[in-house]
Amino acid sequence: MHELGMLMNGVATLAANPMALLLSLVGVALGIVIGALPGLTATMGVAILLPFTFGMDPVSGLLMISGVFFGGVYGGSVTAILLKIPGTPAAAATAMDGFELTKKGMAGVALGTATLSSFLGGMASILVLIFLAPVLAGFALEFSASESFALAVFGLSIIASISGKSVVKGLIAGFLGLLIATVGMDPMGGFPRFTGGYTELFNVPFIPVMIGLFAAAEAFKSFEDPKVRLGMAAALGRIVPPWATYKGLLGVVSRSSILGIVIGIIPGAGSDIAAYVAYNEARRFSKTPENYGKGELGGVAACEAGANGCTGGALLTMLTLGIPGDAVTAVMLGALTLQGLQPGPLLFKEHGDLVFTLFAGMIFCYVGMLVLGLGSLRFMGRILQMPKSVLTPVILALCVVGTYAINNSLFDIGIMLAAGVAGYFMQKWDFPASPVVLALIMGPMAEANFRRALSLSGGSYDFLYSRPITAVLLTVAILTLLLPLVKRWRAERAGVSGGPVEAIK
């Protein structure tokens, strides 16, 4: 195959450039650290490192940035699993089951599963990028505002599945999140809504709320019980999951990787959406869906494979069409342009050797991420050996400084604190936090694209049913939302034991 030959040439070129290999590993390592730190995202990591690449050759510079991108997406899962601090928005999905596994003394297996799944999802996406880029590029062009709206609604319909014990409480949390998501600038008219005159509220304070709801709330809960304060946080256990266990997850990883790749191709949809959608589909296809949310390895595997599967998809749209798939690829687009490369249909023709050298380097980045990730897990797991009386203050200090790092704003820390207090009480009274985070991600996307689609259709609502992708996604969304409710209602009526039943405490 032509692409395979080009790839082999790329590997040979890369092997002769050890500096590029070293810089790509440096990028991966930095990306993992940046992704793990709350408040810092892969986008910020790429933006911070971009100026450093000006003096490098194109391959070295772009591979370093790619390494930060890949490592950043994966890195968020480490603190999400160990400490329930989602380092990235996508990791908020991983935290749902990852931290429950840590509480059960299976932090090591959770981390190992996350690392392996990230590697497999990312590698699959890069291979798709290499061999199927021209074929799939056209798919991105089928998506306009109405399809993006339908995708956001589909993402929101997952709320019913991640509601935990009480669907009503989960929906309340979701719609509260949707209401909070309307705070800020109106997407069409630019009118500030519910800001109270505070310019800091012109953008949805999504990451401070996420850090507060997950990490700070958990830390505040630690102050309750004096007996556990001086104890160790949790045991690490074995790192790499047994092959028999992971073999059973390969189906989940494959499906989640494909979902991640497809979602990554769609402009405006990133790894956070991919993680939640992959989680929901893994739960739907699982033989034990009731275990999700209570420490299910499949949940961790799905989120990480989906999130990392997004990387190749996002790069595909950016490289072939010049349309950035998400914020990170938007920054990378700038990096490519600075290096004299114009993304788009002609990139592969005019700079094919360089492009395939980059692809070879991206494969190397993911292999490096696997090695660095697995190799550092024991070291990172030592975090759990700290007494909680030291670990909890460290977590809160990281929450504070990580939140500040987003916009250099003390106001954001106030939002984080308020969200932490709200999250503490939500935990106490069984209101799940995940639907709030999901709503904050999907809500603005849903509203902006709906209103855009409505404008494009001249005020007619027929785009909701006349466009095939939109109609399919909306139908699936309705089914995804209603089916758990119907199942629970039927189980209540039949009095069947073992099924999920509405429980309002």
Next chain:
Amino acid sequence: MSNAPVQGGGAGAPLSTKIANLVIAVLLIAVAAAAIASTGDFPKTMLAADVGPARFPIIHASVLIVLCLILIANTLRMPTVADDTPPVGVAGYAGVALGILATAACLYAMEYVGYAVATVVYMAVLMWLMGQRSPLWNPVIAVVVTAVIYFTFQSALQVPLPVGSLFE
């Protein structure tokens, strides 16, 4: 009605949970109602084909009100059962309150004395609150952790941390 075992507990709810459900539902109804009332000040859209800035907040707030009413109805219908979870106790809640207050105080102080001073004191206080009460190790650990975080963010990642208005 089901007598089947339910995920997470029985078919009823402890009194404290029922009260919490009702209070939270009423609060959220108030918030949603206030949001709907606020949208009266939003300007009408200039675009003929746009629904305007108020539509989505009204939809979300309205659904939130309906869901809260459902929660209230379900809670009132549920029988009251004994609470089998271990109580937190006054000391526990006091610990939580102090932790939250310490975080608020850190935020307030950071504006005046900067990141370093505020965080060292904050961490030392939290460790004391968590039961770690060594007069030597508390400040040492607080200083070391603060310094590591400072170096990581300020120097390595080029994220400027607050200096404090007293020191500027």
